[in-house]
Amino acid sequence: MERILEVDNLEISFRTQLGKITPVDGVSFGLSRGETLGIVGESGCGKTITAFSIIKLLPKNAFLGDNTKITFRGRDISTLSSEELQKIRGKSISMVFQEPMTSLNPLYTIGWQISEVYRLHEGLDEDAAMKRSIEMLRLVGIPEPQKRVKEFPHQLSGGMRQRVMIAMALACSPELLIADEPTTALDVTIQAQVLELMNELKNKFSTATIIITHDLGVIAEMCDRVLVMYAGQIVESGDIFDIFDKPMHPYTKGLINSIPKIEISKKDQKKLSVIDGYVPHPSSFPDGCRFRPRCPTAFEKCLEKPPMIESEGHHSVRCWLFEGDDM
Amino acid sequence: MKVYFLKRFLELIPIFFAISIIIFVIMNSMPGDPLLQMRMQNPRVMTNDPERMRELREYYHLDDPLPVKYFTWLKSVLTGDLGYSSMYKSPVIDLIASRLPNTLVLTITAWLIGLIFALPIGIISAVKKYSAFDYTTTVFAFIGISLPGFWFALIAIIIFSVNLGWFPVSGMATYGIRGFWNIFADRLRHLVLPAFVLGLVQVASWVRYIRTSLLEVLDQDYVRTAYAKGVPDRKVIIKHALKNAMIPIITIIALDIPYFFGGALIIETVFSWPGMGRLMYNAVISSDYNLAISCLMFLAIITLISNLVADFLYVMVDPRIRMGRKGA
Ligand SMILES: Nc1ncnc2c1ncn2[C@@H]1O[C@H](COP(=O)(O)OP(=O)(O)O)[C@@H](O)[C@H]1O
Numbered sequence A: 001m002e003r004i005l006e007v008d009n010l011e012i013s014f015r016t017q018l019g020k021i022t023p024v025d026g027v028s029f030g031l032s033r034g035e036t037l038g039i040v041g042e043s044g045c046g047k048t049i050t051a052f053s054i055i056k057l058l059p060k061n062a063f064l065g066d067n068t069k070i071t072f073r074g075r076d077i078s079t080l081s082s083e084e085l086q087k088i089r090g091k092s093i094s095m096v097f098q099e100p101m102t103s104l105n106p107l108y109t110i111g112w113q114i115s116e117v118y119r120l121h122e123g124l125d126e127d128a129a130m131k132r133s134i135e136m137l138r139l140v141g142i143p144e145p146q147k148r149v150k151e152f153p154h155q156l157s158g159g160m161r162q163r164v165m166i167a168m169a170l171a172c173s174p175e176l177l178i179a180d181e182p183t184t185a186l187d188v189t190i191q192a193q194v195l196e197l198m199n200e201l202k203n204k205f206s207t208a209t210i211i212i213t214h215d216l217g218v219i220a221e222m223c224d225r226v227l228v229m230y231a232g233q234i235v236e237s238g239d240i241f242d243i244f245d246k247p248m249h250p251y252t253k254g255l256i257n258s259i260p261k262i263e264i265s266k267k268d269q270k271k272l273s274v275i276d277g278y279v280p281h282p283s284s285f286p287d288g289c290r291f292r293p294r295c296p297t298a299f300e301k302c303l304e305k306p307p308m309i310e311s312e313g314h315h316s317v318r319c320w321l322f323e324g325d326d327m
Numbered sequence B: 001m002k003v004y005f006l007k008r009f010l011e012l013i014p015i016f017f018a019i020s021i022i023i024f025v026i027m028n029s030m031p032g033d034p035l036l037q038m039r040m041q042n043p044r045v046m047t048n049d050p051e052r053m054r055e056l057r058e059y060y061h062l063d064d065p066l067p068v069k070y071f072t073w074l075k076s077v078l079t080g081d082l083g084y085s086s087m088y089k090s091p092v093i094d095l096i097a098s099r100l101p102n103t104l105v106l107t108i109t110a111w112l113i114g115l116i117f118a119l120p121i122g123i124i125s126a127v128k129k130y131s132a133f134d135y136t137t138t139v140f141a142f143i144g145i146s147l148p149g150f151w152f153a154l155i156a157i158i159i160f161s162v163n164l165g166w167f168p169v170s171g172m173a174t175y176g177i178r179g180f181w182n183i184f185a186d187r188l189r190h191l192v193l194p195a196f197v198l199g200l201v202q203v204a205s206w207v208r209y210i211r212t213s214l215l216e217v218l219d220q221d222y223v224r225t226a227y228a229k230g231v232p233d234r235k236v237i238i239k240h241a242l243k244n245a246m247i248p249i250i251t252i253i254a255l256d257i258p259y260f261f262g263g264a265l266i267i268e269t270v271f272s273w274p275g276m277g278r279l280m281y282n283a284v285i286s287s288d289y290n291l292a293i294s295c296l297m298f299l300a301i302i303t304l305i306s307n308l309v310a311d312f313l314y315v316m317v318d319p320r321i322r323m324g325r326k327g328a
């Protein structure tokens, strides 16, 4: 399969009042055409800034490491001029954000906002762009799209707004869609609908997709491959069956154990647990293994930095427990 | 929409009357007997005879109860009779009619100058936050905010009129000039300094306000969405960010209109500009009752109109409010 995205040794730092912090380092992954990759981890693990780095949306006080290389379709993103970047954003790489309530401009109709993409990237005039927008709205399941295009964001519910965001993101059939917690802000019933819609559309457009979430349920629903992120690093990666059936890292196990199951026996209920403690702030990442202070199975060796250890297939884990399993 | 503005306009009427009562009461509780005042100004024609004084008091309704006085006054005001100016010896309405255009020319020019400078400076210092440009304007803005307008006026006169001789020191026109274009140029030369001083005094606070509003908007999620869509930087700032930032900016800029009339009071006095400001200043200084109360009412009306304008513009830009208030 053709690789369209390659993220190599991603290191993201910020200049802050507390000095330099490096919330993400050593993150590498790639994506093939049509593939769906999930990035999962608790809040504050660096998922959003990882996503932003791919289309250079990081805030101004952020900078990337010297060895970081991000290539999209063989081109190094850091060498792109701003005009080239504008041509890629919204056309080849699109993003859906976590907050549908605030991600649309309150002063323009949703029709205007979707057609802006067509006007920019396909050079359509206003009428043609509006027609395409109406089609797109129909595709994302918005009833009466001819009427809806004339409405402003405040007239739509959160779920509808997220559908508009998805319509906008998929308007030019991008090769890569990055969805950052697309359902987190929505009601549970709406979540399921939006996930189903995204699943359907990414198959229809065969869009490579990165789904970012803190919810393993979303991962199970959508993804082929999974990266588990903790404190700015990948701690485990593998295909979806590896992660759910044979989780290795204590953090992954903790995440899986904290998914509520519907059929649950009395005995299992005790095991349902959340992981104690919190994700550390980047200014105070622990030495050695960053998960050590919260890890139920930590031992002396964990005071040293664990390397990424490859197990069978493409299943890798950053944990000393698996030292020597290297193949 | 029309209904909404009609309603807003009608709401102003009771407010107008409330303000007129307040102004009337305050003016009437000022110390000093109008008759004594008149006598001081004109001792020859005024007698000291108690009987004659009583007649005059009756003639001028000076001893009527306050509410009666108010309604008498209101009735004449509403019929267009603003009374007689004791200082200028002419009907107040004529004075205002001759001075108002001069003040409007001055304040509108100053307001536009303020906008023309404040908008780009504020926008650039927000977009280039923490740049040398931003720091420089911040320093100048603080100097501008903390120094009084008359001081700038005097400095401007010293530099541009006295030392450089570019503009006249004061007044609004030179006598004896003929020909439309000559008169126009002469008027313009007289207008430059007072209008710039009056306008630039506002620039400092507007720049700060525009910068803050725009910075707040630039941080919003929808601005990031615009970048993510591939909208070019300039368009993101103008179409997506600035339009949103304009909502609070427009409000402040419209609500500040009365300050220009207040500022004109000082600037007109310094530059001997024959406008409402100087009229008001003289009216208060010399206790010209009819003139002072009319000028105050005029300021109140300007303030109410500015509020209406601010509201109107606000509603025009923001669909959330436009629709929320549909037909309301
Ligand atoms: N603008 C910024 N300045 C400084 N630190 C930041 C900034 N944005 C994010 N961070 C840091 O990056 C870390 C990861 O943030 P984020 O990617 O939003 O996490 P996630 O999406 O996994 O919840 C946070 O701990 C935060 O401290």
Ligand SMILES: [Mg+2]
Binding pocket: A044, A047, A048, A180, A181
């Ligand atoms: Mg996030």
